[in-house]
Amino acid sequence: MKLHSFVKKTTDFIFDKCSKDIGAALIWTTIAGWIASSAAQIVGIRHNSKYSKEQKKFMTNQELGDAAVNILSYFILTMPLKIFSTKLVSTGKILPNNIRKLIIRNGDGAKLGKLDFNIANTPYFSGIEKSYNSFNNFMSTSAAVLGGTVASNIITPILRNRFASHRQNTSLNKPYQNGLNSSPFDRLRNTNKIKV
Amino acid sequence: MRISQRLFDLFPNIGIRNDELLKKLNRVGDIMGRPMQNRLIMGGTAILSQPYIDEHNKRVDKDTARAARNRTIGKILAGTAVGCIVRWGVYKVVGLTTDKDISIDRWDNSLTPRSSSKLPPHLFKNRMRNYRTVLATILSCIVMLGTNIIFDMPLTNKISNFLNNIDSKRKKKEQGQVKDTSKVLIKPASDNIRSKFDSLSKGGCA
Numbered sequence: 090m091k092l093h094s095f096v097k098k099t100t101d102f103i104f105d106k107c108s109k110d111i112g113a114a115l116i117w118t119t120i121a122g123w124i125a126s127s128a129a130q131i132v133g134i135r136h137n138s139k140y141s142k143e144q145k146k147f148m149t150n151q152e153l154g155d156a157a158v159n160i161l162s163y164f165i166l167t168m169p170l171k172i173f174s175t176k177l178v179s180t181g182k183i184l185p186n187n188i189r190k191l192i193i194r195n196g197d198g199a200k201l202g203k204l205d206f207n208i209a210n211t212p213y214f215s216g217i218e219k220s221y222n223s224f225n226n227f228m229s230t231s232a233a234v235l236g237g238t239v240a241s242n243i244i245t246p247i248l249r250n251r252f253a254s255h256r257q258n259t260s261l262n263k264p265y266q267n268g269l270n271s272s273p274f275d276r277l278r279n280t281n282k283i284k285v
Numbered sequence: 286m287r288i289s290q291r292l293f294d295l296f297p298n299i300g301i302r303n304d305e306l307l308k309k310l311n312r313v314g315d316i317m318g319r320p321m322q323n324r325l326i327m328g329g330t331a332i333l334s335q336p337y338i339d340e341h342n343k344r345v346d347k348d349t350a351r352a353a354r355n356r357t358i359g360k361i362l363a364g365t366a367v368g369c370i371v372r373w374g375v376y377k378v379v380g381l382t383t384d385k386d387i388s389i390d391r392w393d394n395s396l397t398p399r400s401s402s403k404l405p406p407h408l409f410k411n412r413m414r415n416y417r418t419v420l421a422t423i424l425s426c427i428v429m430l431g432t433n434i435i436f437d438m439p440l441t442n443k444i445s446n447f448l449n450n451i452d453s454k455r456k457k458k459e460q461g462q463v464k465d466t467s468k469v470l471i472k473p474a475s476d477n478i479r480s481k482f483d484s485l486s487k488g489g490c491a
Contacts, residue, residue, distance in 0.1 A: 093390075097399055103423070104398035108416040111318050118422045119327075122368075122429060129433035130360060130441065137442050139449065144352050147345060151353060176288060177296070185307050186300040202298050204290050215405070222411055224307070227314025234317050238330045246338040246357075254344035 109222055112171050112229030119237060120160055127156035143257070150256040154249035162244045167236030174232035178225045179207050185224055188217045315414065320372035320422045328365030335361065351452050352445075359444030360437075367436045371428050376421040383417055385409075396420065 107114040134140065134148045177183045181192060181201035188208070192201060195213050200206040208214060208221060301307050316322050339354040384394040387402055404412060429437075 096395065100396055100398040100420070101400045103420055104400055104412070104416045107419040108412040111415045111419050114419040114422060115318065115323065118419075118426050121426050125426070125430050125433055126364060126437065129438050132434065133438035133442055134356075137446070139446050140352065144349055147349050148353060148356055173288065176293075180293075181298070182293070182296055183299045184301070186302045189300045202293070202296075204288060204293055219407055219411055222408075222415075223311040223314070224301075226318065226415065227310045230314045230318040234323065234326055237327060241327070242331045242334045243338075246335045250339065250342045250344060250353075254342070257345070 110175065110225060110229050112175070112226075112233045115230065115233045116163065116167060116171065116237075120163060123156055123159050123241075127152050147253055147257045151249055151253035154252035154256075155245060158245045158248045158252065159241050162240035162248070163237065166240045166244070167233060170236040171229060171232045174228045175225065176204070178221075178228050179209060180204060181206065181208055183228070184208075185220055188221055188224075191217055318415075318418050320376050320418065320425055321369050323422075324365060324368040324372055328361055328368070331361045331365075332358070352449060355448035355452065356441070356445040358448060359441040362444055363437050363440035367432050367440065368425075368429065371432055372421065372425045375425045375428060376417070379417050379421040379424065383413065383420075385413075 130152050131149055134145055134152065137145075140148065180203060181189065184192075189201070191213065192198060192208065192211075195211070197206070197211065208217075214221070301310075317326065335357050336354045339357045340350055342350045342353065345353070379396060382393055382396040384391070384397060387394050387397050387399060398416060401409065401413060401416070
């Protein structure tokens with residue numbers, strides 16, 4: 090019974106919060122998917138015996154960079170793009186003509202395109218809700234897909250490669266800075282110091 | 286994110302008059318948002334750009350760049366294939382368990398939101414379609430926590446190892462060709478000297 094009421098509550102919550110606009114849900118689920126996928130890939134790289142130590146180091150860093158940069162670029166690019174596209178529709182900048190006509194007929198023509206205007210808050214909204222939601226869904230999904238494609242397929246690979254090679258270089262240089270794995274030159278210098 | 290009115294005014298007010306175009310746009314929005322199709326779009330665009338970027342990474346040696354490219358190809362192919370199958374399956378299950386009638390609790394309405402009954406009939410279809418998409422995407426994410434380890438990971442390794450083998454075979458072949466050409470270059474030179482020496486000695490004898 091507990092599970093049943095949990096399912097009911099969850100489905101109601103998802104329906105109330107996400108069924109008007111799926112763009113936001115797409116963004117959050119994509120981010121969750123990346124984290125899960127990157128974690129699995131790191132496990133995969135670590136257990137693949139066919140890679141050399143250097144290749145494993147680079148690819149693990151590449152994977153970490155991939156997840157971090159993906160999420161970051163999504164917040165920097167996709168999210169603002171999605172918010173902007175939703176704003177274009179909610180303020181009436183871009184709308185189907187039948188909705189525009191109805192807004193003008195109700196005396197709100199001058200408010201179209203103003204940032205403080207929101208069609209969803211108007212008293213006549215219920216009459217246009219269906220076509221408004223469909224169009225808003227198109228704009229929001231397009232922005233999420235466009236932003237996601239640019240962010241994760243162009244910006245992320247370039248930045249993650251930089252991040253990975255930087256981390257690889259620092260981690261490969263590290264052993265020589267430790268006392269135990271110091272370079273022969275360092276060891277010789279230290280023994281001389283002890284003798285003196 | 287704050288948008289200034291001045292920046293916003295740079296965009297003209299647009300009204301879409303063509304009803305046919307509007308229908309098509311709404312349909313495109315509906316399809317692009319569906320879990321499987323969305324994953325397919327992301328995977329399709331990823332395979333076009335990411336391997337190229339990885340292969341031309343000048344910050345690492347050629348072998349590591351190729352191994353990274355092969356791994357990226359493996360990851361995209363495995364991720365897209367498994368992701369699409371999982372999302373398609375979950376979307377189907379969600380479709381089967383979100384029946385309109387919620388008067389009695391049954392298995393085929395177990396995932397139907399009870400609050401959907403309060404909606405006016407003309408909004409029901411649209412909102413339910415969006416709900417199914419979102420629910421299927423969320424459930425797919427949960428399912429993929431398992432499939433990422435069970436299927437994605439070994440499949441990625443298999444594809445990338447297969448591509449690495451092709452690369453190493455090609456490399457060996459190229460190295461072999463270089464050796465052959467070097468042999469061809471050296472041989473005639475030594476042969477020439479020897480033949481010249483022979484001819485000189487023969488000439489001397491004569």
